[in-house]
Amino acid sequence: MNDQYTGPGNTHPGSHNGHPLVRESREKLSFSVNRAVFVSRELFEREQRAVFDRCWIYVGHASEIRNPGDYRTRSVAGRPVIFCRDRDGNVHGLINSCRHRGAVVCREREGNVRNFYCMYHGWTYNTDGSLRGVPGEDSYPPSFDKAVMGLAHVPRLESYRDFYFANFDHDAVDLATYLAGAKSYIDLVVDQSPSGRMEIISGVQEYDIKANWKLLVENSVDDYHLIATHATWLNYMRNSGVNVSPPKGQLLPTTGLGKNLGNGHLTTDNPNYRGRPVARWISVYGEDAKTDIEAIRAELVARLGEARAARVADTNRNLAIFPNLVINDGSSVTVRNFTPVAPDLMHVTAWALGPVEETEAQRARRLHAFLTFYGPGGFATPDDVAVLECAQQGYASWREVPWNDLSRGMGKNEHTNTDEEHLRVFWRRWSELMEARP
Amino acid sequence: MNKPLDEPAFPSPTSGSVAERSEAGWGARPASFARGSSPSPALPEGREGEERRVLRTEIEDFLFREADLLDNWKLDEWLTLLTDDAAYYVPPNDKPDADHRFTLFTIADDMVRLRERVIRLKDPNCHAEYPPSRTRRLITNVRIVGVDGETIAIAANFAVYRYRRGEQVREFVGQYRHKLRLLDGVLKIAERRAILDAHELGAMGSVSFIL
Numbered sequence: 001m002n003d004q005y006t007g008p009g010n011t012h013p014g015s016h017n018g019h020p021l022v023r024e025s026r027e028k029l030s031f032s033v034n035r036a037v038f039v040s041r042e043l044f045e046r047e048q049r050a051v052f053d054r055c056w057i058y059v060g061h062a063s064e065i066r067n068p069g070d071y072r073t074r075s076v077a078g079r080p081v082i083f084c085r086d087r088d089g090n091v092h093g094l095i096n097s098c099r100h101r102g103a104v105v106c107r108e109r110e111g112n113v114r115n116f117y118c119m120y121h122g123w124t125y126n127t128d129g130s131l132r133g134v135p136g137e138d139s140y141p142p143s144f145d146k147a148v149m150g151l152a153h154v155p156r157l158e159s160y161r162d163f164y165f166a167n168f169d170h171d172a173v174d175l176a177t178y179l180a181g182a183k184s185y186i187d188l189v190v191d192q193s194p195s196g197r198m199e200i201i202s203g204v205q206e207y208d209i210k211a212n213w214k215l216l217v218e219n220s221v222d223d224y225h226l227i228a229t230h231a232t233w234l235n236y237m238r239n240s241g242v243n244v245s246p247p248k249g250q251l252l253p254t255t256g257l258g259k260n261l262g263n264g265h266l267t268t269d270n271p272n273y274r275g276r277p278v279a280r281w282i283s284v285y286g287e288d289a290k291t292d293i294e295a296i297r298a299e300l301v302a303r304l305g306e307a308r309a310a311r312v313a314d315t316n317r318n319l320a321i322f323p324n325l326v327i328n329d330g331s332s333v334t335v336r337n338f339t340p341v342a343p344d345l346m347h348v349t350a351w352a353l354g355p356v357e358e359t360e361a362q363r364a365r366r367l368h369a370f371l372t373f374y375g376p377g378g379f380a381t382p383d384d385v386a387v388l389e390c391a392q393q394g395y396a397s398w399r400e401v402p403w404n405d406l407s408r409g410m411g412k413n414e415h416t417n418t419d420e421e422h423l424r425v426f427w428r429r430w431s432e433l434m435e436a437r438p
Numbered sequence: 439m440n441k442p443l444d445e446p447a448f449p450s451p452t453s454g455s456v457a458e459r460s461e462a463g464w465g466a467r468p469a470s471f472a473r474g475s476s477p478s479p480a481l482p483e484g485r486e487g488e489e490r491r492v493l494r495t496e497i498e499d500f501l502f503r504e505a506d507l508l509d510n511w512k513l514d515e516w517l518t519l520l521t522d523d524a525a526y527y528v529p530p531n532d533k534p535d536a537d538h539r540f541t542l543f544t545i546a547d548d549m550v551r552l553r554e555r556v557i558r559l560k561d562p563n564c565h566a567e568y569p570p571s572r573t574r575r576l577i578t579n580v581r582i583v584g585v586d587g588e589t590i591a592i593a594a595n596f597a598v599y600r601y602r603r604g605e606q607v608r609e610f611v612g613q614y615r616h617k618l619r620l621l622d623g624v625l626k627i628a629e630r631r632a633i634l635d636a637h638e639l640g641a642m643g644s645v646s647f648i649l
Contacts, residue, residue, distance in 0.1 A: 109532060109637075203530035203542035206638035231563035236554045347640075352542040364539040368546070377528055377545035379558055382566035382644035393604075 016043055019402070022431040024424075029410040031424055035398035038212040038391075043434075044343045050433050051323050052077040054169045056178050058325040058337050059083050059093055059154075061353070062162035063199035069112040069127055073104075075339055075347075076166050081154060082106050082116070083164065086128035093154035093166045094129045105151065116151070125151050161190045162198065181261030185319045189329050191312050192278040193355035194299060200335065201352040201367070207376045211388035212395075213324060213338050213346040217426055219384050220326040220336070221258070221268050221318045223417040224408065227251060229387050233379040236372070237274070241283035244273065251418050256315070258415045258422030264322030264429025266422040272316050274331045274373075277366040278355070279313045284372065289365055296362070322429055327353075332370035344392050350375060492625070497592050497618065498580045500625050505575040508648050513556045516648070520627045521619055524549050527631045528645055534633045544645050559647070566646035572601040573647060577614070589628060590618045596632070598649060608642050610649055611635050 015021060016036045021043070023032045037043055057076050060083040064072050071084035073096060080096035082105075096104045098118040105116040105125060115132055116125045124133040129151035134140070156167040158175035160183060165175055176183065190196055209216065219225065227234070237244045244253050256270025275282030279297035281290050300309035316330035328334040333353040338346045352370050354363060373380045394401075406427065409419025500519075507516040528545040529536055538546035547555060562568050576597045584591035598610040610632075617629040632649040636642065 201542050202540065203533050203536060205530060205542065205544060206532075206640065207643055208639075208641050209643070229565065232558040232561045235561065235563075236558065239554060239557070360539060367538065367540075367542055370542060371546055372551070375542075375544060376639055376644040377543075377646075379555070382646035383564065385644050386565040386646075 016040060020431075021434060022427050023403070024428075029407060031406045031410060031420075031427075032403035033406060033427055035395045035402055035404060037214065038395045039343050039398055041343055044340065046434060047340070048078060050436065051430065052168075052340075054167075054172065054433065055323050056156075056158070056165040056167050056172065056175050057323075058321070058335075059157070059164045059166050061198075061200045061335070061351075062091065062159065062164065063197075063356070064110075065091065067112060069114060070110075071106065071113060071127070072110045073106055073108065076154065077168055078339070079154075079168075080104050081166065082151075084127055086126065088128070090128065091157070091159070091164065092127075092129055093157040093164070094125075095152040095154065097152070098123055099131065099149045099151065129153060161186055161196075178263055179321065180263045180265060181259075182263075182265040182267070182319060182321050185261065185267050185317055185329075186327070188312055188317060189327060189333055189353070191304060191308070192300075192333075194303060194357050195355075197356045198333075198353050199356045201354055201363070203352070205348075205350040205375045207348050207385075208341075209338075209346050209348060209385050209388055210344055211346065211385075211392040212343055213340040214426075214430070215388045215391055216338050216346065216348070217320055217324070217326070218423050219388060220328070221266060221320050221422055222420075223252060223256070223258075223268055223270070224420070225387070229383050230380045232383070233373060236379055237284070242273070242275070256417040258409075258417050258419055260422065260425040261319075264426055265320065266425045267317050267319040268417040268422065270316045270417050272314050272330070274316060275369065276313055276316070276330060277332060277362065277369060284369070285365055289361075292359075292361065320426065322426065328374070331373055332366050334370065334374050492582075492590060492620070494580060494582055496625070497582060497590070498577075500618070501577050501580060501592075501594055501614070504627070505577055509573050509575055511559075511570050513559055513648070517553065517556055520549065520552070520630070521621065522549060524552065524627055525629050526552050526555075526648075527629070528649055529631070529633055531634055531636055531638050544639070545649075555648075564646075566644055569603075571647055574599045583615075588620045590620075592616050592618060600647065606641075610642055610645075 016034060019034055019036070021034045021037050023034070024030070059074055059076050059081065060072055064070070065083060065085040068085055068087045068089055071082050074081045074083055076093070082092075082094040082096045084094065085091055096106055098105050098120065100118065100123050101120055103118055103120045105118045113127065115127065118124070122135045123131065126132050131146045131149045134146065154166040154168065155170045156172060158165060160175055160179055163186065172178070179186070190198055192198070234244050246252050253273040254271040256268055259267050259269055261267060272280050275284060279293050279300055281293040285293065297309065297313060300313055304312065319327045319329065321327070324338050326336045328336065334350055335353050336348065336350040338348045340346050352367060354366050358366065371378055375381050406420045406423055409415050409421050412419065415421035504516065504519055507519070526545060526547040527538055527543060529538070529543055530541065533541050558564050559567055577594050579593070579595040581593050582590055583593050592615070594614045596612060596614055600608045600610065612632060612634040615631045615633060616627055618625050619628040639645070
């Protein structure tokens with residue numbers, strides 16, 4: 001739980017068939033990941049217990065359940081969960097399974113209800129989970145106690161700045177402690193709203209990637225891949241009048257950092273060249289957006305001061321919150337959650353996030369910018385998906401070629417965004433948890 | 439289906455000899471256009487002012503030709519079917535009737551970005567579509583659902599099968615709701631909307647080709 005990794009210097013704990021899962025040598029400056037971690041069913045099951053049952057897993061955002069009775073149904077660490085606000089305004093994470101025979105009591109994606117109704121025998125539950133009605137109640141024995149037969153709650157539900165997380169480990173550290181250095185990067189997101197209120201924008205992107213979920217963690221923060229994987233996006237930027245030429249000797253137009261935020265969380269932190277709705281104009285937004293973005297910038301400066309405004313508006317951050325939430329804070333803000341389904345399959349759910357105060361024009365600009373790069377119809381994400389699926393296909397040869405190399409940038413004092421130190425942060429934490437399994 | 443077509447995509451025509459709705463339903467009769475004071479080159483000399491009637495079969499032929507261009511990756515030629523101010527939308531699966539200005543879509547291209555999309559799709563560095571997918575589009579249930587001036591709102595069902603080497607087929611099923619416009623007597627696409635029926639993209643994965 002320290003900010004800096006202080007574990008053993010050579011081989012990381014955790015193994016598969018006697019081979020380490022992650023292998024690091026501080027002397028030789030080498031770091032490799034066993035490809036079995038992407039294909040093994042046994043490791044997949046172990047991961048569910050050792051990682052997903054012990055970490056704080058993203059559930060949803062407060063803005064999605066604004067009003068009493070609002071709900072969203074989600075899959076959280078493999079469990080069906082109702083994320084809802086009860087009649088008194090309290091937020092709950094209810095296990096979506098009738099206490100009688102287990103059927104889910106809410107089948108819709110989202111909505112507003114007075115109560116949840118089980119269509120099997122007609123049991124009804126209040127929006128705080130308590131059992132409201134049981135048809136033919138008089139036939140139950142005296143020992144039957146309605147008061148303890150409400151829908152189960154996720155063991156822990158906590159929020160940080162409107163982002164709600166669940167934990168299935170009663171003994172887990174609190175969310176704020178868990179988030180460690182990631183909190184200040186969430187603050188940079190929320191500071192973009194004058195009132196400190198961000199909202200999930202209507203419309204969700206849900207798509208499968210036929211690859212192991214850990215590959216998407218890597219890919220989300222890996223700036224080394226940009227040139228090869230996203231050549232067509234860079235070309236689009238160039239055609240739109242954005243300067244994407246790297247300075248001599250550099251890979252990308254700007255050089256940023258890859259940072260360890262503790263507890264397996266990590267981020268890139270890059271000087272912006274891709275534009276930001278809040279608040280840095282580029283030609284893609286069109287001339288008529290210039291004044292408006294200047295006004296957004298002026299509000300930031302007035303509210304936060306020059307230095308903090310520049311911190312918010314002049315850097316891009318791709319933040320990975322261990323294990324499976326990514327917030328890309330750049331040309332728009334994306335909230336991307338991914339759920340492992342099998343060793344070679346994940347479900348991805350992605351939303352756009354924006355300040356509640358945005359005008360129609362600002363909101364439209366944000367969404368337009370989002371789609372330029374991100375999502376299943378964007379100019380970049382489909383190529384990421386293709387690359388990850390190709391990697392997964394390659395791992396069929398994991399016995400012959402057992403190791404992925406992640407040594408890039410080892411031995412340097414400062415780690416850039418195109419190095420792999422921040423990726424190693426994820427892997428060290430992951431292997432630590434895999435060894436410490438209950 | 440949660441996307442009924444009870445209401446036409448346009449307000450009822452208010453004047454002139456534009457198409458009349460009949461009890462027989464949309465598509466049973468042609469959409470007609472008074473050329474009025476802007477004579478159409480498509481009409482022979484001396485016949486200015488006559489109606490330019492668009493039959494459903496003409497719409498079908500147009501959609502079939504478009505499908506053929508897309509299935510054969512003749513994307514530059516496909517672009518010529520669009521007006522200069524055209525838009526291309528794929529709404530999100532959970533909000534099929536939403537407005538792209540307030541809702542995160544899967545695709546919401548103006549013509550500038552659509553031209554860039556074609557540039558990207560022709561580039562071998564477009565990894566999701568290189569080598570290009572093999573696609574086959576089946577288009578049925580074509581209807582004219584509304585007429586406003588020179589613009590015709592149409593609806594058609596589609597099934598697009600996408601094949602890539604070594605992969606299971608991916609099926610994209612849904613409804614097109616386009617706005618076609620008569621420009622100098624020639625049909626063009628002014629707005630192209632592909633609405634998927636599935637509740638999520640799921641196994642379809644990406645919409646990396648033109649749907």
